[in-house]
Amino acid sequence: MEHIDHILVVDDDHDIRTGVADYLRKNGLRASAAVDGRDMFAQLDTSAFDLIVLDIMMPGDDGLVLCRTLRSGKHRAVPILLLTARDDETDRIVGLEMGADDYVVKPFSPRELLARIKAVIRRTRMLPPNLRITESADTLAFGRWRLDTAARHLLDESGTNVALSGAEFRLLRVFLDHPQRVLSRDQLLNLTQGRDAELFDRSIDLLVSRLRSRLDDDAKDQSYIKTVRSEGYVFCMPVTVPGSDA
Amino acid sequence: MEHIDHILVVDDDHDIRTGVADYLRKNGLRASAAVDGRDMFAQLDTSAFDLIVLDIMMPGDDGLVLCRTLRSGKHRAVPILLLTARDDETDRIVGLEMGADDYVVKPFSPRELLARIKAVIRRTRMLPPNLRITESADTLAFGRWRLDTAARHLLDESGTNVALSGAEFRLLRVFLDHPQRVLSRDQLLNLTQGRDAELFDRSIDLLVSRLRSRLDDDAKDQSYIKTVRSEGYVFCMPVTVPGSDA
DNA sequence: AACTTTTGTATCGGCATGTATCCAGCCCCC
DNA sequence: GGGGGCTGGATACATGCCGATACAAAAGTT
Numbered sequence: 001m002e003h004i005d006h007i008l009v010v011d012d013d014h015d016i017r018t019g020v021a022d023y024l025r026k027n028g029l030r031a032s033a034a035v036d037g038r039d040m041f042a043q044l045d046t047s048a049f050d051l052i053v054l055d056i057m058m059p060g061d062d063g064l065v066l067c068r069t070l071r072s073g074k075h076r077a078v079p080i081l082l083l084t085a086r087d088d089e090t091d092r093i094v095g096l097e098m099g100a101d102d103y104v105v106k107p108f109s110p111r112e113l114l115a116r117i118k119a120v121i122r123r124t125r126m127l128p129p130n131l132r133i134t135e136s137a138d139t140l141a142f143g144r145w146r147l148d149t150a151a152r153h154l155l156d157e158s159g160t161n162v163a164l165s166g167a168e169f170r171l172l173r174v175f176l177d178h179p180q181r182v183l184s185r186d187q188l189l190n191l192t193q194g195r196d197a198e199l200f201d202r203s204i205d206l207l208v209s210r211l212r213s214r215l216d217d218d219a220k221d222q223s224y225i226k227t228v229r230s231e232g233y234v235f236c237m238p239v240t241v242p243g244s245d246a
Numbered sequence: 247m248e249h250i251d252h253i254l255v256v257d258d259d260h261d262i263r264t265g266v267a268d269y270l271r272k273n274g275l276r277a278s279a280a281v282d283g284r285d286m287f288a289q290l291d292t293s294a295f296d297l298i299v300l301d302i303m304m305p306g307d308d309g310l311v312l313c314r315t316l317r318s319g320k321h322r323a324v325p326i327l328l329l330t331a332r333d334d335e336t337d338r339i340v341g342l343e344m345g346a347d348d349y350v351v352k353p354f355s356p357r358e359l360l361a362r363i364k365a366v367i368r369r370t371r372m373l374p375p376n377l378r379i380t381e382s383a384d385t386l387a388f389g390r391w392r393l394d395t396a397a398r399h400l401l402d403e404s405g406t407n408v409a410l411s412g413a414e415f416r417l418l419r420v421f422l423d424h425p426q427r428v429l430s431r432d433q434l435l436n437l438t439q440g441r442d443a444e445l446f447d448r449s450i451d452l453l454v455s456r457l458r459s460r461l462d463d464d465a466k467d468q469s470y471i472k473t474v475r476s477e478g479y480v481f482c483m484p485v486t487v488p489g490s491d492a
Numbered sequence: 493a494a495c496t497t498t499t500g501t502a503t504c505g506g507c508a509t510g511t512a513t514c515c516a517g518c519c520c521c522c
Numbered sequence: 523g524g525g526g527g528c529t530g531g532a533t534a535c536a537t538g539c540c541g542a543t544a545c546a547a548a549a550g551t552t
Contacts, residue, residue, distance in 0.1 A: 180396045203499075230538085412508080475518075475528095
């Protein structure tokens with residue numbers, strides 16, 4: 001039995017919502033529709049989706065807020081494609097910072113939307129499965145540690161609990177979500193605190209140092225977090241999801 | 247020493263090619279130009295690019311063919327922005343299917359092109375690693391060493407860890423990506439730091455010397471990195487990818 | 493309000509990186 | 523074969539980035 005990709009279209013506008021869903025169905029995909037964030041989360045609880053098409057301009061929680069909520073919750077692996085109203089650069093940039101994977105500018109042609117949906121899905125499938133972050137990853141394993149993202153603490157191999165402060169936890173999760181990648185201080189600040197760096201801002205350095213000491217990661221060794229001079233930091237240890245096959 | 251994005255403009259039309267490249271340079275980017283696919287691949291071998299602007303309508307291999315070739319070869323990770331001739335939807339869709347990241351319709355305004363270039367670069371940087379396409383293998387073996395590109399360190403045959411500084415790691419990876427080839431100091435600077443050499447710039451010499459000492463590669467012996475007088479350096483040891491058969 | 497915990501700022505020292513300098517080896521030409 | 527000039531190796535040193543510690547400010551707890 002072949003897997004057919006299942007798309008969730010989230011838009012308050014009835015015509016767009018059903019029009020897009022119909023078009024996707026006519027082109028061999030499964031499609032569902034949701035009118036708002038509440039509806040979306042309800043459906044996410046009962047079905048698995050391969051991609052979410054999310055309109056930015058919506059009453060109530062707009063697409064950007066939903067995007068961030070998705071990315072910080074248990075569905076943070078779902079690819080997200082944003083529909084941006086105008087060709088507004090700030091919206092697109094903010095959207096990408098919130099973790100969207102691509103965007104399409106309204107008005108769009110259905111064919112282009114479909115092509116971009118397929119492109120994003122194709123990219124997600126291109127990597128070996130053990131690198132993929134799966135849907136319900138509530139714990140992430142790396143080295144001799146496991147991070148329990150629900151309880152917000154670290155466990156070592158014997159199950160001993162190491163408490164993390166809020167900032168430490170957020171930083172660690174950012175690293176685990178972007179392993180093997182140099183992250184600049186700007187990006188780290190943005191992703192952990194949602195603010196921009198000021199001149200001579202070295203709070204991230206300190207936070208990294210504190211996280212390192214929690215992980216018993218000596219500066220000499222740096223087997224978890226490596227410093228890349230004048231660029232930022234890399235989390236350089238493979239991250240696995242205990243549930244999925246490795 | 248900040249990284250400046252380097253764009254390669256591929257177009258057979260001289261005016262567009264140089265015009266676009268000039269405009270990009272005036273706006274703070276580095277830009278190079280190539281007339282066709284052959285030229286493009288030649289430059290990809292010797293310089294690092296952050297994005298390729300690719301015209302679809304070209305004699306010989308057109309942009310779509312080149313796009314697919316790029317995506318299946320060793321430069322599969324480079325972001326690609328297509329220039330489509332008319333407002334031809336088919337071309338655009340096919341382009342996205344071939345793995346392009348975005349497109350601009352001719353005639354275009356330089357400002358829009360620049361904005362899209364920046365957006366695509368920003369997006370690919372922002373993309374979580376499970377959606378990113380990786381450049382090269384995880385570990386590369388040569389002589390009695392293995393380079394772990396994820397952890398950014400060297401391992402000898404007994405598994406002992408040798409730490410590398412950021413610059414040393416980048417240089418070694420460049421050598422391993424271009425073995426058995428003389429690389430000029432210019433190319434090495436380009437590929438490791440993304441910058442051009444200044445007069446009397448000898449930082450590469452020093453870096454090579456430091457890397458040699460890490461590899462226990464005596465200047466007398468030079469079994470790994472050979473000096474080619476007045477031309478550059480060659481990495482002269484076979485490199486294998488442990489995963490694939492040698 | 494006093495205390496604890498977390499988070500940011502200031503400061504100092506160490507190290508990575510690049511520049512300057514000196515010197516050795518190679519090449520060329522006579 | 524022996525200068526002279528050029529190229530590259532080695533050392534020394536300057537600079538700026540980062541780690542660590544100490545301390546101050548802010549936030550949460552009792």
